[in-house]
Amino acid sequence: MVPLPSDYATQSCPLARSLEIVGERWTLLIVRDLFFGVHRFGELVAHLDIPRAVLADRLASLVERGLVERRPYRSGRDEFHLTASGRDLWPVLLGLMEWGDRHCAAPGGRRRIFLHAACGSELTSAGECPACGVTPVAADVATRPGPGRDPARRDDPVSRALRRPHRLLTPLTV
Amino acid sequence: MVPLPSDYATQSCPLARSLEIVGERWTLLIVRDLFFGVHRFGELVAHLDIPRAVLADRLASLVERGLVERRPYRSGRDEFHLTASGRDLWPVLLGLMEWGDRHCAAPGGRRRIFLHAACGSELTSAGECPACGVTPVAADVATRPGPGRDPARRDDPVSRALRRPHRLLTPLTV
Numbered sequence: 001m002v003p004l005p006s007d008y009a010t011q012s013c014p015l016a017r018s019l020e021i022v023g024e025r026w027t028l029l030i031v032r033d034l035f036f037g038v039h040r041f042g043e044l045v046a047h048l049d050i051p052r053a054v055l056a057d058r059l060a061s062l063v064e065r066g067l068v069e070r071r072p073y074r075s076g077r078d079e080f081h082l083t084a085s086g087r088d089l090w091p092v093l094l095g096l097m098e099w100g101d102r103h104c105a106a107p108g109g110r111r112r113i114f115l116h117a118a119c120g121s122e123l124t125s126a127g128e129c130p131a132c133g134v135t136p137v138a139a140d141v142a143t144r145p146g147p148g149r150d151p152a153r154r155d156d157p158v159s160r161a162l163r164r165p166h167r168l169l170t171p172l173t174v
Numbered sequence: 175m176v177p178l179p180s181d182y183a184t185q186s187c188p189l190a191r192s193l194e195i196v197g198e199r200w201t202l203l204i205v206r207d208l209f210f211g212v213h214r215f216g217e218l219v220a221h222l223d224i225p226r227a228v229l230a231d232r233l234a235s236l237v238e239r240g241l242v243e244r245r246p247y248r249s250g251r252d253e254f255h256l257t258a259s260g261r262d263l264w265p266v267l268l269g270l271m272e273w274g275d276r277h278c279a280a281p282g283g284r285r286r287i288f289l290h291a292a293c294g295s296e297l298t299s300a301g302e303c304p305a306c307g308v309t310p311v312a313a314d315v316a317t318r319p320g321p322g323r324d325p326a327r328r329d330d331p332v333s334r335a336l337r338r339p340h341r342l343l344t345p346l347t348v
C-alpha cells in the first residue's frame with residue numbers, strides 16, 4: 001500500500017488506523033471479492049482487471065495485517081481467504097455498497113441484493129433481516145443480482161457466476 | 175482525488191462507485207471531522223495536520239460530489255458542512271471506527287464512545303441504542319473520549335475540545 005505522508009501517522013483515531021489497513025480502493029474491492037467467494041489469484045485478476053503486481057502487493061499487505069490467510073489448494077498454489085478479522089469488515093462493506101446504491105443509483109434499482117440465507121428475506125440497508133430480527137454475519141448472507149441495470153456489465157467467468165444466487169464466503173464455482 | 179487507473183472505471187459495483195468518492199484516506203478523516211463539528215478550514219488543518227493544498231482539493235471534490243456544502247460565516251469565509259448524502263455515511267464511518275477499535279486495540283479499551291443523545295446510553299458496535307432499540311442518525315448521536323489511552327494524543331484546540339462530550343454535527347466550540 002502507498003503510505004500516506006508521515007503526518008498521517010499522528011492521527012491515532014481508530015478510523016485512521018482502519019484506513020491505514022483498508023483505506024485503499026483496490027483493497028476494499030479485493031475484500032469484497034473474497035466475501036463473494038473469489039479466492040484464486042487468476043480469478044481476482046480477471047474479475048477486477050487489476051494489474052497482477054498491484055494485486056500481489058495488496059494481498060501481501062492483507063495477509064501481513066491479519067485480514068487474509070493463504071490456504072494451499074494444490075502443490076505450490078494458494079487460495080486467499082478472509083480471517084475472522086477480515087470477515088468482521090462485513091458491516092462496513094455492506095454500508096459502502098448500500099450508500100453507493102442510494103447515491104449513485106442505477107436505472108431500475110439496486111444492482112445487488114443481500115438476503116438472510118436462513119429464510120431468504122432481503123436484508124435492510126442496515127443489514128438486518130426484517131423477518132427474523134437478526135443481523136446475520138457474512139457467512140449467513142446470500143447475494144443475487146438486483147433489478148438495477150448495470151451500464152458496465154462485465155462478462156468474465158466470475159461476473160457470470162455471480163449472476164446466480166450465491167452464499168457469501170463459499171467458493172464460487174467459476 | 176488521485177484517479178485510479180482507467181480499468182477501475184469498469185468496476186460498476188456500488189462499492190466501486192462509493193470508493194471513487196470516499197475511498198481516500200484523508201477524505202474519510204475530513205468527513206469524520208465534519209461529523210465531529212469541525213467546519214472551518216483552519217481548524218481542519220490544525221486537527222488533521224493535513225497539507226492545505228490537499229485539504230482544499232479534497233473539500234472541492236466533496237462539494238462537487240454533493241457530500242459537502244459551503245456556508246458563508248463571514249464576508250469571504252465559508253464553513254464546510256455535510257449534506258444529507260454526506261450525513262448518510264454515518265453507519266460506514268462508525269463501522270470503520272468500531273473495526274479499528276476491535277482490531278487495533280488501545281491500552282485500556284475504546285478510545286471514543288458514541289452515545290444516544292436522547293437517553294445517554296452507549297451505542298452498540300452496530301450503532302444501535304440498547305435502551306431505546308433505535309439506531310439513531312448522526313444528529314442524535316453524541317461522542318466522548320473512551321477509557322482507551324491514546325499513544326499519539328494530540329493537543330491542538332480541536333483535540334482539546336473533543337475531550338468534552340459533544341453532539342455530532344453541531345459546531346465544536348474551539
